[in-house]
Amino acid sequence: QVHLVQSGAEVKKPGASVRVSCKASGYTFTAYFIHWVRQAPGQGLSWLGWIDPKSGATNVARHFQGRVTMTRDTSITTAYMEVSSLRSDDTATYYCVREIEHSGRFDPWGQGTLVTVSS
């Protein structure tokens, strides 16, 4: 069974950085892109970007370029997403999700990681 398991909730101060991990299991990690999506409290879904676990190549959404970094460690089948210079409006639940066959089909989703930015 395919699973994506994310790291636990974080509380950070404005200006700090946060790194969220996404541990993949049940499939060949390097064969599928991993995407990151966030959801502010009570709001909709917002796409952050993707990483190709095989090559390490990334594509970060324009709005987040310069603040969001995506990496991976193939030895432990884990993807990471780091947000720097945190602001209060970065408070959100961050999800990782696998893309199937470059089709835009997202399946499955991780359980989500709540990041709270507060002074």
Added chain:
Amino acid sequence: QSVLTQPPSVSGAPGQRVTISCTGNSSNIGAGHHVHWHQQLPGTAPKPLIYGNDNRPSGVPDRFSGSKSGTSASLAITGLQAEDEADYYCQSYDYSLDAHVFGGGTKVTVL
């Protein structure tokens, strides 16, 4: 402001049929990119509901169906049940933005 437009809410009585629209433009849905739908139950992560415009992942009841025409897509729920109360999001790819995009979400209420 979401790139894909959905109604904020729809409602229906148990057993009824409801539909949710998802309107895009010539850079996303109208360019031929697939539309996918996700269901988000309260307090949980989104779950894939429809992929590739009109396909259901295994385990999704056939009460849920998707369609696409031109620059829009729709999700239909027939035989509405209380457990269908959730937020529903459409998703596609926009080539002019080089980004995967979501609708703003639609809250389904079972009366």
